[in-house]
Amino acid sequence: MLEAPLQRMLFGLGDEHVIxxxxxxxxxxxxxLVAFERLNADAQMAGFEPQVVSGFRSFERQRTIWNNKVxxxxxxxxxxxxxxxxxxxxxxxxxxxxxxxxxxxxxxxHHWGTDFDVVDAAAMPADYRLQLSPQEVADHGIFGPFHxxxxxxIAAGRSYGLFRPYAEDRGGVAPERWHLSYAPRARELQxxxxxxxxxxxxxxxxxALGDVVCGNIESIFQRxxxxxxxxxxxxxxxx
Numbered sequence: 001m002l003e004a005p006l007q008r009m010l011f012g013l014g015d016e017h018v019i020x021x022x023x024x025x026x027x028x029x030x031x032x033l034v035a036f037e038r039l040n041a042d043a044q045m046a047g048f049e050p051q052v053v054s055g056f057r058s059f060e061r062q063r064t065i066w067n068n069k070v071x072x073x074x075x076x077x078x079x080x081x082x083x084x085x086x087x088x089x090x091x092x093x094x095x096x097x098x099x100x101x102x103x104x105x106x107x108x109x110h111h112w113g114t115d116f117d118v119v120d121a122a123a124m125p126a127d128y129r130l131q132l133s134p135q136e137v138a139d140h141g142i143f144g145p146f147h148x149x150x151x152x153x154i155a156a157g158r159s160y161g162l163f164r165p166y167a168e169d170r171g172g173v174a175p176e177r178w179h180l181s182y183a184p185r186a187r188e189l190q191x192x193x194x195x196x197x198x199x200x201x202x203x204x205x206x207x208a209l210g211d212v213v214c215g216n217i218e219s220i221f222q223r224x225x226x227x228x229x230x231x232x233x234x235x236x237x238x239x
Contacts, residue, residue, distance in 0.1 A: 002192065010192055011201050012059040012111025025234045032182035035160040036116070042153065048146045049122035053130065053178075057110035063205060066105055069098045070208035076095040078102055079174055081133050084175065091212045099224045100174050104213065106201045107193070107225045117178045120146035137177035138226030147177050152180035157235035165227045172223040195221040 008014040018027035021036070028036065036052065043050045068074040075083045076097050086094055109115035117132060120143050124130070128142075137143050153159045161183045166176040195217045202214055215222065 002056075002197070006192070009112065010189060010197075011106045012057065012108065015056060015058065015135075018056045018113035019172070020114050021052050022104065024055070026052045026116065026145070026197060027053045027113060028052070028116060029182060029185055031185055032114045032116065035162050035182050036118075036180075038051060038160045039162055042158070043120075043146070043149070046149055047122070048120045048149060049077070050118050051121040052116045053119055054110065054114040054117040057108055058109065059105050059205075062103060062105035062108045062111070066098065066104055067206075067208045069102060079169075081223040095209045095212045098173070099220065102223070103173075104198070104202070104206070104220070105207065106198050107221075109186060109190075110183060112186060112189045114182040114189065114226065115165070116180055117176075118180055119143055119178060132176075132178055132206070134175070134177075135152065141238075143178070152229070153232070157233065159233075161233070163231070163233045165231060167231075170228075176239055186228075188226060193225070198225075
């Protein structure tokens with residue numbers, strides 16, 4: 001059983017563990033913010049302007065996103081970012097389709113404040129409508145140059161503990177080149193999260209397709225939640 005403050009942090013039930021990133025107004029874990037500030041300084045010298053577009057996300061916010069996708073009021077996308085016809089899917093297929101792009105409430109790394117989505121504000125025209133799509137972050141996309149630079153920083157251990165937990169397709173979450181994670185704290189928190197704890201949390205709320213999710217929680221955990229230990233970098237400078 002987790003102590004109450006740690007449970008609130010792990011499941012995004014409170015925001016006592018995050019602070020404001022002033023330029024974006026997003027909330028980040030303090031250590032993740034320091035790492036981002038150092039990365040931002042390097043990026044500015046290289047001609048980029050990193051901007052956090054999604055930081056801390058609460059359990060309730062994630063639950064709303066999930067329920068809206070199940071109900072059809074928000075689109076559910078396939079692996080290349082095209083809308084799916086949810087009416088053609090079984091309940092289990094629908095749940096797994098949502099998980100391709102959206103985390104379960106209680107299982108989002110955004111709950112921890114260690115993880116955030118980032119774009120290059122310098123590349124966006126004033127009227128640009130951000131999508132956070134695979135096309136935007138591809139090498140030929142609007143944010144391609146920034147992410148190629150970031151690739152080099154991560155590979156060289158110069159990203160201050162920030163890495164991409166969804167850099168490649170492992171058969172679960174779709175690759176999200178825009179998603180960065182502060183490895184030291186995220187690794188610690190991931191080790192605390194278990195299928196049993198997550199199931200208990202989900203059973204305490206109204207979650208669309210909750211029975212399907214809880215009945216498949218072990219496979220969901222391994223496929224869509226757990227980031228393998230070898231994906232976490234060890235060759236970096238701490239902030």
